[in-house]
Amino acid sequence: MAVDPxxxxxxxxxxxxxxxxxxxxxxxAPPLRERDRVAASVxxxxxxxxxxxxxxxxxxxxxxxxxxxxxxxQRCVRYIDNFASGQxxxxxxxxxxxxxxxxxxxxxxxxxxxxxxFLPEDSFLDLFxxxxxxxxxxxxxxxxxxxxxxxxxxxAIGEGLLLKLPFATIFEYLQLLQMVATSMNCxxxxxxxxxAAAVSDFYVPWESMAKHKIESAVGxxxxxxxxxxxxxxxxxKNWAPSAFCVSFKLETDPNILLKKAEMALKKYGMDVxxxxxxxxxxxxxxxxxxxxxxxxxxxSKEEDLEEQLTEHLMKMHTEHIT
Amino acid sequence: MAVDPxxxxxxxxxxxxxxxxxxxxxxxAPPLRERDRVAASVxxxxxxxxxxxxxxxxxxxxxxxxxxxxxxxQRCVRYIDNFASGQxxxxxxxxxxxxxxxxxxxxxxxxxxxxxxFLPEDSFLDLFxxxxxxxxxxxxxxxxxxxxxxxxxxxAIGEGLLLKLPFATIFEYLQLLQMVATSMNCxxxxxxxxxAAAVSDFYVPWESMAKHKIESAVGxxxxxxxxxxxxxxxxxKNWAPSAFCVSFKLETDPNILLKKAEMALKKYGMDVxxxxxxxxxxxxxxxxxxxxxxxxxxxSKEEDLEEQLTEHLMKMHTEHIT
Numbered sequence: 001m002a003v004d005p006x007x008x009x010x011x012x013x014x015x016x017x018x019x020x021x022x023x024x025x026x027x028x029a030p031p032l033r034e035r036d037r038v039a040a041s042v043x044x045x046x047x048x049x050x051x052x053x054x055x056x057x058x059x060x061x062x063x064x065x066x067x068x069x070x071x072x073x074q075r076c077v078r079y080i081d082n083f084a085s086g087q088x089x090x091x092x093x094x095x096x097x098x099x100x101x102x103x104x105x106x107x108x109x110x111x112x113x114x115x116x117x118f119l120p121e122d123s124f125l126d127l128f129x130x131x132x133x134x135x136x137x138x139x140x141x142x143x144x145x146x147x148x149x150x151x152x153x154x155x156a157i158g159e160g161l162l163l164k165l166p167f168a169t170i171f172e173y174l175q176l177l178q179m180v181a182t183s184m185n186c187x188x189x190x191x192x193x194x195x196a197a198a199v200s201d202f203y204v205p206w207e208s209m210a211k212h213k214i215e216s217a218v219g220x221x222x223x224x225x226x227x228x229x230x231x232x233x234x235x236x237k238n239w240a241p242s243a244f245c246v247s248f249k250l251e252t253d254p255n256i257l258l259k260k261a262e263m264a265l266k267k268y269g270m271d272v273x274x275x276x277x278x279x280x281x282x283x284x285x286x287x288x289x290x291x292x293x294x295x296x297x298x299x300s301k302e303e304d305l306e307e308q309l310t311e312h313l314m315k316m317h318t319e320h321i322t
Numbered sequence: 323m324a325v326d327p328x329x330x331x332x333x334x335x336x337x338x339x340x341x342x343x344x345x346x347x348x349x350x351a352p353p354l355r356e357r358d359r360v361a362a363s364v365x366x367x368x369x370x371x372x373x374x375x376x377x378x379x380x381x382x383x384x385x386x387x388x389x390x391x392x393x394x395x396q397r398c399v400r401y402i403d404n405f406a407s408g409q410x411x412x413x414x415x416x417x418x419x420x421x422x423x424x425x426x427x428x429x430x431x432x433x434x435x436x437x438x439x440f441l442p443e444d445s446f447l448d449l450f451x452x453x454x455x456x457x458x459x460x461x462x463x464x465x466x467x468x469x470x471x472x473x474x475x476x477x478a479i480g481e482g483l484l485l486k487l488p489f490a491t492i493f494e495y496l497q498l499l500q501m502v503a504t505s506m507n508c509x510x511x512x513x514x515x516x517x518a519a520a521v522s523d524f525y526v527p528w529e530s531m532a533k534h535k536i537e538s539a540v541g542x543x544x545x546x547x548x549x550x551x552x553x554x555x556x557x558x559k560n561w562a563p564s565a566f567c568v569s570f571k572l573e574t575d576p577n578i579l580l581k582k583a584e585m586a587l588k589k590y591g592m593d594v595x596x597x598x599x600x601x602x603x604x605x606x607x608x609x610x611x612x613x614x615x616x617x618x619x620x621x622s623k624e625e626d627l628e629e630q631l632t633e634h635l636m637k638m639h640t641e642h643i644t
Contacts, residue, residue, distance in 0.1 A: 069403070075574040075600055077520070081391070081403045110432055115447060124446050125437060125475040134469055136458050147456055153447040198399070202543045212575045213600075221524045221547045252397040253534045278397055278535075 015237065021229035026178070028206050029171040038165065038176070042104065042183045045163045049102055050186045059190050059317070061101045062180050064197035065089020066108025068170040072204060072223070077213045079169075080225075084198035086111025087282075088248075091306035092194055093162070094152070099314055101192075102161045104184075106176050108197070109166045114156075115149040118142075170200050174231055181239035189321045191243035193235070194313070198250065203228050232268035244320040246272040246313055250281065261288040272316065274309070287312060337559065343551035348500070350528050351493040360487065360498070364426065364505045367485045371424055372508045381512050381639070383423045384502050386519035387411020388430025390492040394526055394545070399535045401491070402547075406520035408433025409604075410570075413628035414516055415484070416474070421636055423514075424483045426506075428498050430519070431488045436478075437471040492522050496553055503561035511643045513565035515557070516635070520572065525550050554590035566642040568594040568635055572603065583610040594638065596631070609634060 032038065049058045066089065067082030090112040093103050097114070105114065119127065127146065131137045138146045156162040165180070167173045184191040202225035214221065232247055247270045251257040254277050261275035265288055275286040282305060284297040296312060298305045354360065371380045388411065389404030412434040415425050419436070427436065441449065449468065453459045460468045478484040487502070489495045506513040524547035536543065554569055569592045573579040576599050583597035587610055597608040604627060606619040618634060620627045 072402075073574070077405050077572065077574065077600065078522075079403055079405070080394075081401055083399050083401070113447075119446070124441070125435075125472055128472045129476065130469060130472050134473075136460060136469065136472065138458060147452060147458065150447055150450050150452050150458065151456075154451065200400075213573055220549065223545050223547075225543045225545075227542065250399065251535055252395070252399065278399065 015233070018230060018233050019238075022231060022234045025174065025205075025229050029175060030206055032172060032175045032179075035175075035179075039179055039183075041163065042165075042180055045102070045104065045160070046183045046187065048160070049190075055102075057190060059101045059192065060104065060184060060187055061096050061192040061194055062104045062106065062177075062184060063089050063093050063096070063194045064106045064173070064177065065093075066111030067198040068108065068173045068200045069168050070170050070200045070203045070225070071209065073210045073213055074206070075212060080200065080202070082198040082200055083278075084108070084111065086113075087117060088306060089194070089196040090114045090117050091304050092196065092310050095304075095307055095310040096194075096314075097152075097156050097161055099310070101314075102163075103156075104163045104165065104180055106165045106167060106173070106180065106197070108173075109168050114162070115153040118145055118149070170203050170228060171206070173197065173199065174228075177231065177235070178239060181235050181243075184243060185240045188242040189244070191240055192313075192317050193240070193243055193245045193247075195232070195245070195247045199228065199231075201228055202226065230268060232264070232270065236269040244317045245270050246274060248274045248276060250276045250278060252278045258286065258288065258293070261286070265290065271320065272313065285309065289316075337555070340552060340555050341560075344553060344556045347496065347527075347551050351497060352528055354494060354497045354501075357497075357501075361501055361505075363485065364487075364502055367424070367426065367482070368505045368509065370482070371512075377424075379512060381423045381514065382426065382506060382509055383418050383514040383516055384426045384428065384499075384506060385411050385415050385418070385516045386428045386495070386499065387415075388433030389520040390430065390495045390522045391490050392492050392522045392525045392547070393531065395532045395535055396528065397534060402522065402524070404520040404522055405600075406430070406433065408435075409439060410628060411516070411518040412436045412439050413626050414518065414632050417626075417629055417632040418516075418636075419474075419478050419483055421632070423636075424485075425478075426485045426487065426502055428487045428489060428495070428502065428519070430495075431490050436484070437475040440467055440471070492525050492550060493528070495519065495521065496550075499553065499557070500561060503557050503565075506565060507562045510564040511566065513562055514635075514639050515562070515565055515567045515569075517554070517567070517569045521550065521553075523550055524548065552590065554586070554592065558591040566639045567592045568596060570596045570598060572598045572600060574600045580608060580610065580615070583608070587612065593642065594635065607631065611638075 046060060047053050049055045049060050051057055066086035067084035070080040072078045086107060089107060093105050093114040096103050127138060127142055129137045129139065165176055167176055204225055236245060247264060249261040249264055251260060257275050257277055261273040264270060265273045273288045275288055284295065287294045287296060296305065296309050368382060369375050371377045371382050373379055388408035389406035392402040394400045408429060411429065415427050415436040418425050449460055449464055451459045451461065487498055489498055526547055558567060569586060571583040571586055573582060579597050579599055583595040586592060587595045595610045597610055606617065609616045609618060618627065618631050
């Protein structure tokens with residue numbers, strides 16, 4: 001099919017603008033701490049599984065999880081944050097590990113962790129008791145789940161199948177994603193992205209940020225925030241073009257959700273966009289692909305929606321590879 | 323000393339404005355979940371220790387901890403947050419409990435908890451192993467500290483000396499503080515406040531808040547935030563006038579810190595304002611009182627600054643009672 005040359009030129013110009021915005025974002029971002037050490041651990045993790053490595057040709061997934069913070073001050077006291085417990089990413093990590101994937105888990109500090117999701121929110125001490133000889137005990141009711149968690153976690157770490165990379169700010173998150181994605185490019189179709197992190201749409205560029213804590217004495221606060229460049233587009237186009245890419249769209253208004261998911265699918269070239277509504281995201285999601293929509297829902301509260309969701313996605317990833 | 327009547331009238335007008343701002347804040351705030359249940363548990367906890375209760379005349383401290391969030395949308399996806407790990411409040415809780423105080427711990431969900439401060443940030447599973455008979459073990463290096471934590475925590479809860487109340491938003495925080503403070507008023511001088519929570523200075527009134535997630539497609543985001551009413555003033559004046567009140571001032575700029583702490587001391591009628599600088603708050607603070615300044619610093623990294631700080635404050639509280 002012939003493409004109208006003016007449309008093609010428009011698309012090219014839009015692509016160039018995106019790339020320029022991304023470059024400018026990274027140029028202005030405060031550099032990642034211990035960048036070299038982190039980059040080396042990512043490269044090692046990936047190379048083992050690339051075609052020529054010892055675990056050659058095996059599948060690797062990058063799972064992102066939790067919300068990103070947007071600092072409002074350079075010596076950061078205040079920031080903007082997104083709601084995201086990290087439940088979805090932590091659960092997905094467990095299921096992908098179980099299916100034999102190696103997982104790079106890019107997570108927001110303090111968000112839910114794989115195998116720890118069942119924990120009481122604020123006091124892990126409620127789970128433990130001291131026995132008569134002051135040995136550590138877990139009440140019978142929790143014993144099985146706590147022991148399985150300890151054992152599964154140490155297995156994943158021991159076999160080198162889980163690499164955990166923490167972030168807090170939008171600057172850290174996007175630099176880590178770029179690092180991991182470019183590293184995973186060598187895996188080609190065997191690489192997969194499960195981008196469940198809630199990424200801020202707005203940020204304050206580092207150089208225009210207040211150096212000290214913003215003064216509160218002078219009446220209402222006015223702020224202007226810039227748009228964060230759409231990095232999904234750059235990931236697909238430049239960082240890891242052959243990987244299987246799943247992104248997420250969260251809205252509170254069900255009337256615009258599916259339309260926005262479909263727009264994201266086309267605009268960023270995703271393979272799947274998972275549409276979530278805030279009120280029901282634990283019970284039902286819709287997987288939007290170029291060939292249609294599939295609803296995934298759980299039948300009981302004891303079930304993880306992520307078990308079914310990851311199963312669907314792994315099948316699609318297999319098709320993507322073959 | 324005769325007070326200039328125009329100054330007195332000014333002060334009265336300012337007080338009235340503060341009270342009106344506070345009333346308007348509470349009127350517009352979304353109501354606390356399970357308000358009646360929480361209020362009853364607070365009242366029970368306090369009444370046991372009031373002059374006529376079974377543990378009559380004993381000391382009660384309200385410790386607030388962690389940052390407050392400011393929702394930007396009613397169905398909240400985005401919010402503004404303050405940096406605050408909750409380390410100070412969690413540590414202080416341990417020392418006040420050890421000294422025999424009953425503690426009402428008002429804490430930000432997910433912030434540091436008493437007796438859990440030593441835990442690895444994101445994976446408590448790193449602390450545990452399974453032994454040969456799949457019994458739960460803690461590596462020798464951590465065994466003493468983990469066992470002490472489990473034992474101290476269960477002791478405090480078992481003896482009814484620790485009441486934990488979680489919050490996330492500025493609306494929840496201030497409603498809880500009002501509830502606890504008015505409840506503690508009956509303890510008079512035996513009550514104490516250790517207000518270490520990092521409270522947002524700005525907020526978006528609930529009724530003027532976006533109902534749905536703010537759209538990201540339409541260029542930069544402009545926001546206007548209102549000032550949060552200064553509740554310390556209301557606490558001192560109306561909620562619990564006889565209690566011993568300690569508040570905290572955090573700044574990143576050392577040049578304005580002590581001046582601002584002294585202003586807060588006078589303006590809100592605090593007994594002590596603890597001045598913290600972001601770069602050094604773990605190592606040194608200055609206690610500002612009407613009779614002067616006292617620097618408290620720790621001599622080694624193994625020490626908690628809070629051990630010394632709470633010791634000073636308990637002595638002052640004793641003087642306040644007698």
